[in-house]
Amino acid sequence: MAGRYRLRSRIGGGGMGTVWLAHDQLLARDVAVKQVVSTEGLSEESADNLRQRAMREGRIAAKLAHRNAIAVHDVALDRGEPWLVMEYLPSRSVAQILHTARTLDVDQAAQIGAQVADAMATAHTAGIIHRDIKPGNILVTTTGRDAGLVKITDFGISRAKDDTAANQSGVITGTPAYFAPEVARGADPGEASDVYSLGATVYTLVEGRPPFGVDDDSLALLHKVARARINPMTRADALEPVLLAMLEPHPDKRPTMAQARDRLARVAAGSRGSIQQVLTSPLRRPDGGTPVWAQRSPRPSRSHPTGTHRPVVTPTADDAPAATSTSDPATPRSSASPAPSATPRADVMSGPRPRPTPRPTWSGPSTSTTTVVLGLFALVALIAILVGLAVALL
The missing domain is CATH 3.30.200.20 (Phosphorylase Kinase; domain 1)
Known part of the structure; x- marks a missing residue:
């Protein structure tokens, strides 16, 4: 290309x-x-x-x-x-994480939101509006020392806030489930719209669904967003007042991205951490480890053309050694472990399994043995002939 x-x-x-x-x-x-x-x-x-x-x-x-x-x-x-x-960046999107985990803990959702808000506050200072903040555009690194680091991506429809040419087509770009109400009504996206979209994203992380639910009819969903009546929160706890401020229907009443960042970071920090630590540290469990959903799967995987992954089939005991890592260029190599089976396997080893010693089988005499036997038969026949001639002469 x-x-x-x-x-x-x-x-x-x-x-x-x-x-x-x-x-x-x-x-x-x-x-x-x-x-x-x-x-x-x-x-x-x-x-x-x-x-x-x-x-x-x-x-x-x-x-x-x-x-x-x-x-x-x-x-x-x-x-x-x-x-x-x-x-x-070898990573997993937050949308993929939600597909498995369904919801995230409040502190984890708040930290993801705070780190995205930190990047977007810098973007807004530079005059950049994202216009499509959503779980699918937030990545969590899965390998190396930075495993658990959060990154916002896909600035493909971003624009400068003073760029009037971007909306001359009259086409609304973005994802309706995470639109701000004013955008759903046809207004020009702005910094406050990004704040709303981030609030809708963090709402989805803790509640397991977008603020206005899911609807295959995009037009019907747009009408719901335009009315700005979000579904009540049931799992947000300490995040609820922060999200209500970010999801304020009137854009002028919403916090700035920097203010939203600080409020999200305070929720993530709780009484044990600091805002700076929340903004600069990878996602961690309470015990300090990387969350399971932010790690690479321990089983080897192979990419489909669609970008999804499937496990490599583990060989059976009688036809191959233990599984080894198989990956394509899109998937960094990792150490492999056998896939779990329905019944325990006593012969699964951490290293290569030795092949069984082949049993000896009879495949007939060798060429050298056949030659010796034929020679003996010829010698015996010659002796018999000579004995017969001697008897006849006598």
């Missing part, structure tokens, strides 16, 4: 484009690349406007440098199509 980035495997995707793991052949590093928009079927003028907008938004996103934000390295044009080149 663009004569520089070699695509390796698909690692994600959605309504705004597909994300690929790629290798930057110039700088010899892995990156994530995303086709931001497609110009197929557009007039030359419309296509050029779309390219210019994508390049502008890429340059805007590249301004942001924060430990809790995925870095944008480049905006490349390939055959007239704009691609966003981003930092590649």
Whole structure:
């Protein structure tokens, strides 16, 4: 792609484009690349406007440098199509985590929200509005010393807050379940809209569903959001007053992103930690370990073309040694352990299992043995002939 980035495997995707793991052949590093928009079927003028907008938004996103934000390295044009080149991070999205865990503890949800708010406060200072904060755009690292680090990603539809050209099309971009009410009513997204979307995201982490529920009918969901009547919270506890402030229907009454960050961090810190520790530390359990949902699965995995994973089948006892790690370029290698079976296995070992010694089997005489036997038969026959001749002469 663009004569520089070699695509390796698909690692994600959605309504705004597909994300690929790629290798930057110039700088010899892995990156994530995303086709931001497609110009197929557009007039030359419309296509050029779309390219210019994508390049502008890429340059805007590249301004942001924060430990809790995925870095944008480049905006490349390939055959007239704009691609966003981003930092590649082995990670799991919060949406994927919720698919398994359903809900998160209040302190964990508050820390995730606080770290995202810290990155977005910096973004707002730089004049960048995200416009699509949601669980699917928040990543948690899964490998290395930074396991448990939170990062906001996908600034593909971000824009400068003074960029009036971005909304000339009249099309609302983003995810309806996490829209602010004013955006659902057609207003221009702003900093307060990002605060609302982050509040809706943290609400989802603790309650297990978005503030307005889930509806396959996007238009019906938009009407619910526009009315701004959220479902009552049942699990938020100390987070409830913070979320109610962030989910205030009127944008002028919401806290700034920096204020929301501090309030979320205070909930996460509780009586034992500090705000600075919450903002700079990876996610941890009370005992100091990394949460299970923020770790890589101990079983080897193989990526599907859709970006999902499946376990590698464990060999049976009589046809193969114990399982070894199998991964593609999109999945860093990890030590493997056999998948659990329905009944306990006494022969499962931590290392390679020795193959059984083959039993000897009779496959017939060898070539050398056959030659000796035939020679003996010939000698006996010759002796018999000579004896017969001697008797006849006598």
